Amino acid sequence: MSAPIIKLTNLKKYFGRLEVLKGIDLEVQPREVVCVIGRSGSGKSTMLRCINFLEEPSEGTIEIHGLVIPAGGKGKEHQQLVHEARLVTGMVFQEFNLFPHMSILENVMEAPIIVKGMDHAKAKEIAEMNLARVGMLFKKDEYPLRISGGQKQRVAIARALAMEPKVMLFDEPTSALDPELIGEVLEVMKGLAKEGTTMLVVTHEMEFAREVADRIVVMNEGELIEQGKPEDILNHPQHEQTQALLDRYRTGKK
Amino acid sequence: MNLLPQKESAPKSHVELLYQAFQRKERIFRMNVGISWGVLLLILVFLFSGQEWTLAGIPFKTIKVDSEFIRANMVFIAGGIGETIKISILSIMLAIFLALMAALGRLSRFPPFYALSTFYVSLIRGTPLYLQIFFFFLALPQLGIILPGLWAGVLALGLNYGAYMSEVFRAGISSVGKGQREAAIALGMTNGQLMRRIVLPQALRFAIPPMGNDFIAMTKDSALVAATGFVHELMWRAVKVGRAQFHNLEALIMAAIFYWVMTLFLTAIQSRIEARLSKGDR
Ligand SMILES: Nc1ncnc2c1ncn2[C@@H]1O[C@H](COP(=O)(O)OP(=O)(O)OP(=O)(O)O)[C@@H](O)[C@H]1O
Ligand SMILES: [Mg+2]
Numbered sequence: 099m100s101a102p103i104i105k106l107t108n109l110k111k112y113f114g115r116l117e118v119l120k121g122i123d124l125e126v127q128p129r130e131v132v133c134v135i136g137r138s139g140s141g142k143s144t145m146l147r148c149i150n151f152l153e154e155p156s157e158g159t160i161e162i163h164g165l166v167i168p169a170g171g172k173g174k175e176h177q178q179l180v181h182e183a184r185l186v187t188g189m190v191f192q193e194f195n196l197f198p199h200m201s202i203l204e205n206v207m208e209a210p211i212i213v214k215g216m217d218h219a220k221a222k223e224i225a226e227m228n229l230a231r232v233g234m235l236f237k238k239d240e241y242p243l244r245i246s247g248g249q250k251q252r253v254a255i256a257r258a259l260a261m262e263p264k265v266m267l268f269d270e271p272t273s274a275l276d277p278e279l280i281g282e283v284l285e286v287m288k289g290l291a292k293e294g295t296t297m298l299v300v301t302h303e304m305e306f307a308r309e310v311a312d313r314i315v316v317m318n319e320g321e322l323i324e325q326g327k328p329e330d331i332l333n334h335p336q337h338e339q340t341q342a343l344l345d346r347y348r349t350g351k352k
Numbered sequence: 353m354n355l356l357p358q359k360e361s362a363p364k365s366h367v368e369l370l371y372q373a374f375q376r377k378e379r380i381f382r383m384n385v386g387i388s389w390g391v392l393l394l395i396l397v398f399l400f401s402g403q404e405w406t407l408a409g410i411p412f413k414t415i416k417v418d419s420e421f422i423r424a425n426m427v428f429i430a431g432g433i434g435e436t437i438k439i440s441i442l443s444i445m446l447a448i449f450l451a452l453m454a455a456l457g458r459l460s461r462f463p464p465f466y467a468l469s470t471f472y473v474s475l476i477r478g479t480p481l482y483l484q485i486f487f488f489f490l491a492l493p494q495l496g497i498i499l500p501g502l503w504a505g506v507l508a509l510g511l512n513y514g515a516y517m518s519e520v521f522r523a524g525i526s527s528v529g530k531g532q533r534e535a536a537i538a539l540g541m542t543n544g545q546l547m548r549r550i551v552l553p554q555a556l557r558f559a560i561p562p563m564g565n566d567f568i569a570m571t572k573d574s575a576l577v578a579a580t581g582f583v584h585e586l587m588w589r590a591v592k593v594g595r596a597q598f599h600n601l602e603a604l605i606m607a608a609i610f611y612w613v614m615t616l617f618l619t620a621i622q623s624r625i626e627a628r629l630s631k632g633d634r
Binding site: 150152181184185187188189191193195196197198199208209212213214254257258261 | 529531532534535536537538539540541542545549550553554557
């Protein structure tokens with residue numbers, strides 16, 4: 099197997115005295131789609147946010163695309179590593195977080211220009227290409243306030259893609275959407291998976307996980323309790339907490 | 353005989369009717385307010401019209417102003433409007449810069465910067481504007497620092513308004529949500545880039561309406577600078593000719609009218625800008 103794109107080793111995170119991640123070990127291979135499921139408060143978001151250092155991990159090591167970053171680093175060198183880690187990860191948030199004062203096109207062009215120093219014409223070309231990829235090119239001159247939630251999320255995906263990351267992190271990308279808008283976002287994500295995009299997706303959409311994931315990992319109280327192929331996890335869960343989680347989905351609750 | 357019912361123009365829905373009634377009420381209200389304003393204005397003009405009459409044997413008269421004096425000094429007093437606007441614009445620019453710095457300092461985790469910001473705001477808010485103005489005109493020269501009158505005024509007003517406006521900027525910066533910062537950081541932006549490109553543009557938009565209010569207030573507080581005698585703006589001119597010819601009444605009325613018209617004008621511009629901001633692309 100080739101080198102993993104993400105490798106978490108004994109990742110721990112404390113919020114004050116609360117231990118939220120209790121030593122996570124996880125690898126994501128190139129072109130792999132991994133879905134993370136688990137009940138609310140189990141630490142899914144925290145794990146994802148540690149990977150691009152939106153949260154500073156407390157212990158352990160994070161490897162991304164060959165960068166080895168131990169927890170608790172300080173100083174310029176560490177900052178530089180963190181910066182590089184952010185450049186190779188794209189993140190999509192539950193709440194979209196588009197920049198309201200910029201048009202759709204500007205939202206997508208901003209980071210390539212500001213962060214990578216790309217020239218305007220090239221950034222525009224890349225932005226338009228990625229907006230087309232998520233089916234949002236036709237709204238490129240609109241402002242975020244004027245488009246639907248599903249459209250916002252698609253733009254947010256394009257914005258992350260425009261930085262040409264090695265791995266995409268999704269934190270419940272459809273949880274803030276009205277039910278009728280979920281499908282269009284999942285379609286876009288399926289398309290990315292087909293193109294071979296490496297993705298780590300926190301989701302409550304079991305059907306999506308079954309269809310798209312190469313692997314499902316189950317989190318419970320800050321630990322990975324089980325992982326495997328979707329059909330194994332979803333049809334024959336080994337762990338009773340996984341069973342309980344799936345039962346809760348079946349009865350339509352989170 | 354035609355058995356088919358003639359299609360009438362589509363009946364207006366209940367909601368539509370209610371909305372129209374509401375709009376009509378609003379229109380009537382605004383119209384009546386306008387008329388009342390006109391009446392109040394007429395009364396004010398009448399009060400200063402110098403009329404004399406007797407009613408049931410009692411003599412009445414309204415205030416008489418010397419129209420000759422007004423005609424003779426109108427241009428001289430109006431000549432101060434430019435200076436008033438100039439000092440206001442320069443001061444507000446300084447104030448915006450200081451307010452921004454103070455707001456960033458207040459949000460900084462770097463102790464000296466935080467301390468400098470809170471110290472400045474506390475000192476300025478803890479002393480009267482009038483005192484601050486005199487400080488720059490009268491106290492500094494004692495130390496051998498003599499600023500040209502205009503700049504002393506700008507410094508005093510700018511420092512003062514900057515301290516008050518810093519709160520507005522701070523609120524503006526805080527109004528930009530955590531999600532915005534996280535999205536920018538995840539894209540690889542540095543703190544400086546995040547501030548310049550994402551937070552400040554949104555904070556400024558938030559701060560524009562209160563900044564407009566402050567500017568309008570500034571045009572009037574700039575009158576305090578007249579007391580020092582070094583800046584020949586509207587108020588200074590009014591006081592000068594009023595005192596010299598003992599026509600303070602006329603002179604001050606003229607200055608008041610100029611200030612008022614200026615305020616009405618600026619308020620109109622401000623509500624335009626606000627309408628634009630609230631309509632479009634937020
Ligand atoms: N910034 C923070 N400060 C303190 N506690 C936090 C913070 N962020 C998360 N937590 C706590 O950490 C735990 C895990 O939170 P996390 O958001 O990672 O869970 P999650 O699995 O993503 O849940 P959900 O499905 O609700 O999004 C929770 O108990 C939460 O209250
Ligand atoms: Mg979460």
